[in-house]
Amino acid sequence: MNVWNWLAVGGAAVLALVVVAEIRRRTGARASGRRFFRHPTAAPAVFVLAFFVTVALAAPLVTPYQPYFQIDIARLANHPPSTQNPLGTDPLSRDVWSRLVYGARISLGIGAIAMLVAVTTGVVVGGVAGYFRRWVDATLMRLVDVGLAMPRMFMLLMVVALWEHVPLAVLVLLIGLTGWFGTSRLVRAEVLSVREREFVAAARALGAEPGRVIFRHVLPNAAAPIIVSAALGIGNVMLLEAGLSFLGLGVPSPAPSWGNMIADGFPKMAVAPWCATFPGLAISLVVMALNAVGDALRDALDPRKETA
């Protein structure tokens, strides 16, 4: 790793700090913003996320090698961390740091996109069920019951293993489409409770049509728990992806994802522990940050504290 790479990493860290400070400044005027940052882990968590996102976006700047590049299979395989290879090299003499950074693109991307798919589906299904109630609700919720009765991991394994060569995009879609059942229940419960509130009755009394009632009055007030569950859900998806990759059924191998980096390093644990340790640490750190942000958001967006 050369001087420029180190500088770029430093720059990413500084940028992440700036992001934290900026978010803090912008939300400081609102009580919810202050409640968020009162959590001791909230600011470090935002920093961790901002740092990993920055590094992932600026991957070519902060890494010395391409993720697939085998530096020197004869002399530089399983090399421990050094100034050249800060996180060591793997059995194929690839730079672990470079793979970790490019892996962040895949792992974070899968987490974010799959969650987006899941949340969108969940909000639509839950919102429709909760607003229209009666047979629409009953039918959709029985569907959700079935979805929840199939262990997610199991379902994914089946689909992925039985269809040969699942492309990454399909994998992401599959993860998302198996993850909305819980969200839809949550949204439905929220919608059911919000639609009984008096401001919704007031809007109807004023002659607002259903669309306006749903999008302006019901959903914005049901958003808090959805946002929280989305933050926690990204972490879950990342762990799921890691698990799938670990079983050899996730992101197809040479592409670096944190999950298959662990899987690749796993057999060499005794010889080159850094291969599996660092990606595992990265996942833990990011998931931990997401969980911390979720916890802080839960407090910050709690509507009971809004009126206090």
Next chain:
Amino acid sequence: MTEPLLRVRDLKTYFVTEHGSGTARAVDGVSFDLHAGETLGLVGESGCGKTVTSLSVLRLIPEPPGHIRPGSFIEFAGRNLLTLAPRELRAIRGNQIAMIFQEPMTSLNPVFTVGYQIAEAAIVHQRLSRRAARTRAIEMLKLVGIPDPAQGVDHYPHQMSGGMRQRVMIAMALVCHPKVLIADEPTTALDVTIQAQILELLERLQAELGMAIMLITHDLGVVAGSADRVVVMYAGQVVEQAPTPELFARPLHPYTEGLLASVPRLDAPPARARGRLHGIPGQVPAASDWPGGCRFHPRCPYAWDRCRDEEPPLLDAGAGEPGTHTVRCWLLTEPQRRTARAPLP
């Protein structure tokens, strides 16, 4: 006059506000006495500090964010409750001083039978056996007028109506025959016909058991019917204090006067029944931002320079013995400034 049972002096209970930047002086230098066997009414609108005062007596303020300032003094049976060790304080809670609360639904634990909840204080304080405790619980249910107490003892709170639950709360509070009962808005959540039942019950129990009652309420009607003496609170302070007939006949503080003029009255003569109410303009300020000088001056129709600059002490209104009727208002020094009130804008 005999020694008071409960003597509160200069009680200050402050709260750290939500973002930790300010201090809400919810109760700010409150003093009053409660005598054995009497009913003391504590009146005021929400945010005036009456509930915090009542919770402070048994040190039930959540800490943090709240704390009772050093220098405050609550004397009961010769001891300062604010400096007691937790163990000694527990021996008084529920045993010598008991409390009932506004919401009989949420104040009862949903997962225990009402019999168990009533008997629990007796089990803890008097080391009653399970069997004796159950018998006691049934006796208490009979005392508070629950039909079929032998069955009711095994019911859960959700199986009862609001009025019945409040009766259970009262039974629970009185199980150890306390000397003082603090009733914090005991009828606010109830319908008027049920409120009448509960007030009558409290009256009867006081005659039978002889405890002193501190009745906290915002309803002047309830105070007029039940209390012997009234303490009026505004902005964390006592602003007027007098025997009930005296206070209603001669309200001296402009706040008390305004409160009385705000309520539409069932006993109003038909000529006065409709028309405008002479209330108080504005609203209670935030506890973190009491106005300087007299705290009521921004809403007071008589305020002049002195009210803005100088905080009045509790002045004696000169009715009967000193201290019988006290008022925190400069008008007592310049009575000619009291003029006819205009109706609210």
Next chain:
Amino acid sequence: MTSSAAALVDVQGLVKHFPGERGAFGLGRPRAVVRAVDDVSFAIASGQTLGLVGESGCGKSTVGRTILRLIEPDAGRVAIDGVNVLTLGGRELRALRRRMQIVFQDPYGSLNPRLTVRQTLAEPLAIHHLAAGADAGRRIAALLEEVGLDPGFAKSYAHELSGGQRQRVGIARALSVEPQFLVLDEPVSALDVSVQAQVLNLLADLQQRRRLTYLFIAHDLAVVKHVADHVAVMYLGKIVERAPGPQLYAAPRHPYTTSLLSAVPVPDPKAQRPRIVLTGDVPSPAQPPPGCPFHPRCPHPKKDARCRTEPPALREVAPGQLAACHYAEEPL
């Protein structure tokens, strides 16, 4: 005053039964029907106030909401200025909503916490195409001033306002479409007494200035006495007594009205009033007692088997005064 010609609002035989829970798929037979509103009739003359009183669960709020069709009634007729509200289709109903509005009890729940005061007040103007842009701004400022708020509050969110200020915003929202008829559903019961007085005065002013007709729903008899021209008392989904205000308060004919009046505490320690303390609780509206619904708690000395079996009809017992009691001629 039943369906008099001058009546702006005319309600006849209003019924709303809430079904109990249903089985899976929303099918199956509903259990224990709750008779929330059971054959309620009244009329309100233009510019007048009808006070609808009763204890919690008596169905008074449901009456208010069914009139506006926020809840669909099961039977009855509601006419506003001769137009039957209950038979209107979606578009016509939306148009009619300009003429009738509602103000709620809980000032904390009745404003959308995500909207500013300006957005809250601009919405009805937009729905009914009454004003937009700068014109809307002017109208919002005028509305705020009319309800006694500084126009500067337009930028505020609900949680930045006190209970009294929110209630004023709620009133401004109802007024924004220039209605003739307002359902006031416990508009002051969540407010402190000093603020309650301010809001009551405001409502009286608005009624005079805009010639509004009020249905004033409340549990506080003293407040209703203060505001209402006519008063209807509800018990278990039925109107048990209806009369001009002064007449009802001076000479109640139904034992429930009498007991209710005697239970209201009066802020005067010297007041010597006969006190009737009713025994027992209000029965569940899912299982109302047979005969007169009030008979299990009734303190009337002549209460007899007839009260237990035969439901009394609401009948005129004095000029202009209706009561549903077999012994209304011999009041308590």
Next chain:
Amino acid sequence: MAAWLVRRLAASIAIVWAVVTLTFLIVHLAHGSPCGQPDGLPVSPAICADLTRRFGLDKPISTQYYKYLGALLHGDLGWSIALQRPVAAALAEALPNTFALALTALILDFALGVALGVYQAARERRFGDIALGNVALFVNSMPTFWLVLCPQVHAFSCVADFAWHLTLPALTLGLVGAAGTARYQRAAMLEVVRQDFVRTARAKGLRERRVLLRHALRNALLPLITLFGLTFPFLLTGAVLVETVFAWPGMGRLAVTAILQRDYPIVTAAALVASVMVVLGNLLADALYGVADPRIRVRAT
């Protein structure tokens, strides 16, 4: 009560049927066959054709489906292609192992989780709470299989006895679970201690211990029942990764191996077991609510 039970059972059976059908469809619509897999058995085309015929894989899907359902109704789960033995026998062998693992992990999970959560809530925002909270957050955020890497390297090869083999995976599953349970329990406790009846208990003069462990905890355990209902089936069927890493011969590993080998009957049977477990978990949670929450107990009768 009886009507309620009947309706619940009917709904449960419908869910299990839907899961089995869905699994059947996924498995049979997928590409590939049980023979000639990279991880499967290398077999000659003749044997493969024979296999295909013997298992009826050449028939239309609908025929296969009705045949399968018919057999299922008679309690016949089918014949494993890869293992060459009845599916029921394979399950019978794997299930006890999984039960042993899950039970140990469950006990550890909830005992430790509840204790930690209560302790944290009692010391809210003090050192003990914050330190434990961060540890729980970290453990809860780690990929399970990664957590076990370190002890695995040293311990696994040398000790072969069942108890020790059980200890590591159970410890892993239990600890990860406990970290989540503790977070949940802490939040539930903090929610409850703010409620009015806790103040009532203090006003009675009860010790703080009694207030927390009797009045607050009884209520704070109620939301945990839902968590229990979700964890129970997860541990029985979803501990796929841990079972694989530790080579624990349980349901999870059986299912993964079967999936990799295209062993349809086992895959479908595993899905059946999984959905039955979920349904059982829900029923168990409802039953527990009925016992623990008097408000529900009365409504149900």
